[in-house]
Amino acid sequence: MGIHDGHREKMRQRFLKGGLDSFADHEALELLLYYAIPRRDTNPxxxxxxxxxxSLSAVLTAPVEDLQKVEGIGESAAILLKLAPQLYRKAKLSDAEQETxxxxVERVGAYLLERFAGEKNEVVYQLCLDRKGRLLACKKLGEGGxxxxxxxxxxxxxxxxxxxASAVILSHNHPSGVALPSQDDYAATDRAKTALNVVGVALTDHIIVxxxxxxxxxxxxxLTD
Structure with missing residues (x-):
């Protein structure tokens, strides 16, 4: 048994019995890193x-390349740190889309705030809806700088x-700005509306986050006419 095995087992049992509620943020990271760094003390x-x-949230949203600048963090550990919150977020969004x-506008906005959480670059999403407003699919149309x-x-x-789809809602984010449409946003909206009209689908909104x-x-x- 290695020098850290006893401590690791106590941490695992503590998690299994009570979850993460009693863990400090650094202890939660220490536990997660066990599964990428098997033979080193992950506490420091x-x-x-x-x-x-x-903060814990800043660690889990940091770029993989930057995480590897921390001594002891290799590629596998950096990917695990990046993967964990995104896996949970994907599962949460997948569950929500089943009966969304x-x-x-308030419901659409709340959904999109969750969708864009953590995005560092500008991304365009397309929400495809049926006649009752049920979400059929959320498609990523593009990602820029x-x-x-x-x-x-x-x-x-x-x-x-x-x-x-009977209707479409466009959305994109302004990572370094405010949620106000630019002239380019208006032009893109007009292009989308014209193209969708050809196939009989309404563009009902374009939301900036x-x-x-x-x-x-x-x-x-x-988009009122």
Missing amino acids: IAHALMERYG VLSS IASADLDVRRLVENAILTG ADGDFVSMADSGY
Whole structure:
């Protein structure tokens, strides 16, 4: 038995009996890192991560490349740290989409705030809805840098047709700005509306998300005709 095996087993049993509620943030990281770093004391590594990033959420959203700058964190450990929260988020979104009815701007906004959580770059999403507002699919249309993402109009139309959508809501984020549409956003909205009209699908909104807030272009008076 290695020098750290006894401590590791106590930590595992503590988690199995009571979950993570009684764990300090660095202890939760220490436990997670057991499964990527089998033969090293992960306690000082966990402390180093917390010191570098300042919070547990910042550790779990840090880039893989930057995580590897912390002594003791190799590629496998960095990927595990990145994977854990994204796996939970994916499962949560998947469950939500099973019976998600986006029948109001508030519901759409709440859904999109969850969808865009943690995004560092600008991303474009397409929500495909049936006649009752039930979410049929959420499709990523594109991802750009920190300032821009192109709108793929052909994929937009294909997604609407393949999902049998009656309506589409576009959304993208402004990672480094405010949730207000730009002239490029208005132009992209017009292109999308025209293309969807050809196949008989309505573009009912284009929502911009930024810094925990969102703006509905439909609510602002656009897309009303």
